[in-house]
Amino acid sequence: MARGVLPEESSKEVSELIDVLISLFFESLPRRDQRNWARVYLNGLVSTAGKKTIRNIAGAGASSVEQSLQQFISKSPWDWAPVRRSLAQYLERTAQRPLAWVVRPMVIEKAGDRSVGVGRQFVPQLGRTANCQQASGIWLASSEASFPVEWTLTLPGPWTSELLRRRRAGIPDTARSLTPSQDAVHAVQRMAATWQLQRRPVVMDLSNTEVPRSVEALYAQDIPFVLKVDGTLPVAFGAAGRQRPGPYVAPARELIDSLRSQRRVVEWTRHGRGEGAVTLLTSATVLGAHHEDRPGPPAHPPLLLMGAWTETALLPTEFWLTNIGDRPLAQLFLLAKLTDRVQLDFGDICEQVGIRDFEGRSFRGWHHHATLASVAHAATLLATRRPHEGQARPAAHDDGRYGTPRPAPVPPPRRPLNPGRASRHEYIR
Template sequence: MLGSSHDIVLSELCAVLFASLPRSDQRRKGVEYLRGLLGAQGRKSVRNIARLIGGQATEQNLHHFISSSTWDWDPVRAALAHYVTAVAPPQAWVVQQTVIPKAGEHSVGVDRRFISSLGQVLNAQQAVGVWSASEEASMPVNWRLHLSRAWLDDVPRRSQASIPASVNTRTLGDCAVEAVLELTRSWGLPTLPVVMDVRELDGMKAVRRLRAAGVPFVVRINSTLPLSPAEGGPTGHGAEALPAHRIIGACRDRRRVVTWTDHGPEGAPHAALVGAVRVRTAAGAARTLRSPGRPGGVAGDDLLLLGAGTPGRRWPQELWLADVPHASPAQLFRLSLLTGRVERDFHEIADRTGVRDYTGRSFNGWHRHVTLASAAHAVAALAHGGGRSPRRVG
């Protein structure tokens, strides 16, 4: 049984979420599926959801509703994004890569993949989620499922999964950027800083696309990424391209202590050493990064290289590249902390509302399920007042 706070949020959200569904039976099944995601025990499979709601006939109906019905998940997802940003205004869009292990080989998009963050090869789907994130709460609002060329070029398998003809080869980085741009270009949501880890992606391609679109960003980079100190840089190497860690390492005298507190049950204080220096991309790339007419921010083609680490340990532990108008290094560091907020909420809420639990073969079925699982996450987060309070920078 859901609590009264869940029921209130669920009722309000469903009125907005399913307004685009033309039939009353579709709207009813949508509400049932959401209730099942929030209330079913264990894995949020159609069978477990149906067991909570009404048995075998319900299972068949819900399976059809998710995997092979005709309702369009895109306006439902857009409605979710507008609702979430209205009731819990975000500070940034945070992009998170999501690995979904699978036992078999028939689920749409599943491949044998080396997952560098885990250091192992897995049979898995890989997706990117865009999260509406603030220090108080984070909720997923858009998704892309990465499909390899092996899937897209296999005509029988592509047909069985009903992958639309419009879906073509994209890198994981392309998926991430396009999911972000859809929020503002197609759905009319505000342009906010994009926070993402590009160490396993084509990071500079992502930076170029975001800057060309006029989107501010804070992206985590590899320490070996070649950059050039901006004019007057502290390294003594002029405009020579150097690994990012060498450039930031020459700025130790610019470091400042930034403190924040976990306002959860622990309430533990934390501190970091943060330093920043203006940089440009390696020779030949500067022209592609120019974004004329953008207000504020660093000058011309310059970006801000940010280093952060724990006092008393080897510094820096993290490197970020940023272009956010008028933001100080401390504010940029604060934005980078939102990735931690998203990671906690993913494991504490999204995994419990079934975001990785779809077992069908249908491309549209995956998107319908993950859209409703994101809505269930929003209900759970908002019913608890935004969940655990975040770390705050002082």
């Protein structure tokens, strides 16, 4: 996608908002010159044409500016965590109807082997082996907009086991080699425990092997979740008893398809397109993902397995596991589809402010760049996207039966959806 420059009027609005955000998010930076260089870098991310490298942001012939930005991004020891936390807290107060935290993987292909975390590895999102960095963003998402607020950078084994490589990249002693999903779940747990955020569902995709461990980790901190899984995932269902031996185990696709007579019609609007869509949904209560290595009963209550058919599909095509049992399927489905909202904003905004463009080699530099790109994303989106009267919003209508779909009614004004939130919890601690 071509890297355009904002129109002059929009650029001015974004720059003015950046000045405000600097005073809100960067108070933790101890020196005024650091905050000034943050301002220069942020304005460069939103206004520089082409790739958002430090050299391009500094401009031709500005070697002193380039050196100062290089120092600020790659070597200066300022802590990015307070900036990200302040950004998340601000967006919770100002974003329109935030619904969930969405985990989105990000793959950054590289030509060499010096960038921190790079390595040849199989990437499910690409369906092939690539020389790349793997990262994950945690996004605050609503039907109208989404914002990245936290990032993880996955470190393949050699980056944590080889002392020389670790020292050159400045990788902290506490960093471990985990899978991208494990890194993301740990980040969500950290946010839940220390960021003083409202309790919202976490939406993410998981491979079958990651499901049991991730479910246990999220349940451990009472975090609501909607996890997209593969139809081949073995799930346990049914209770043992005199008349009903069990539990039974079957692939998620097989269990959901056996309940096709209970499907309900959901009509909704695709994010960013204004196109109507029809989906058929059904669900089943399951004990959890079956784990041959851990045959005992799960350490958490039963889960809801939700399955979806598109209009023309003969078999169910999408599957989710959730611990949110007190919401209609239509609402749970819209939560799951917030991944589409994030995908749209990632391409339209986050890539345009250079989230993939960092060319430095240090762990600290990568996280500094990702933090500033997140603030640039927020400034661009908040300053340039204004809600308009009559603007179509994604909506869903569950008519309670399987038959000819009806037009979705215009919904009345409603409070922000916060599925699964217990009234006794104002914050996750």
